[in-house]
Amino acid sequence: MQDLPSLFAKASQLAGRSFAELAAEVGLKVPKDLRRNKGWVGQLLEQQLGASAGSQQLQDFPELGVELKTIPIDATGKPLETTFVCTTPLVDIEQLSWEQSNVRNKLQCVLWIPIDGRREIALAERTVGTAFLWQPSAAQEQQLRQDWQEHMDRIALGQVEQISAHQGEVLQLRPKAANGRVKTQAIGPNGQLIETLPRGFYLKTSFTHSILRDVFNLP
């Protein structure tokens, strides 16, 4: 993708189209459901939009500074799931600041694409919604920064295992792993290294809901 207007135009033209027809265009098979294919819709839209694929710590469109995120919504436009942002660093974090954090980098500019997430509708028949570009307002960035700082402070103090998803107004910390046996290093309560479950940063649904309401002028 060469420029932002082109990307946005292409994303806008996906509105109203079904997963079945979009999958056919790129030669994908529509799974029966998402139970064993949780990232399928995201990958479908990546292919449709030509995101620079890869499992790298980069935005989806590095040359444009844009991150692509699908967001499943119900019939009223409410998000059905939280939004994963990135893995949480648990060691070598003493020098880390919000300004250089992966959370801030990923959320600097997001191309949101709402999708029909209703499980009662067959996956193939679900459709894409209206894409929009978002950059956090000063107030939103302040909320994100504050939550990020509180989480990182606890992690630096060796309290990562005391953090629950209840903490954080807009940005929460939750497990992010293939299963409960996966381990990674973190700072322990006495400053030593411990093994713990990998964590990720997620946007709470109340936050993404407010983003959707702002953009679509909903109550």
Next chain:
DNA sequence: ACATGATCATCA
């Protein structure tokens, strides 16, 4: 293991 893409399954 860790990055990407997320939703599932269960319980309060």
Next chain:
DNA sequence: TGATGATCATGT
């Protein structure tokens, strides 16, 4: 019924 903690697939 909403949210938390757990989990699934794939590529490097």
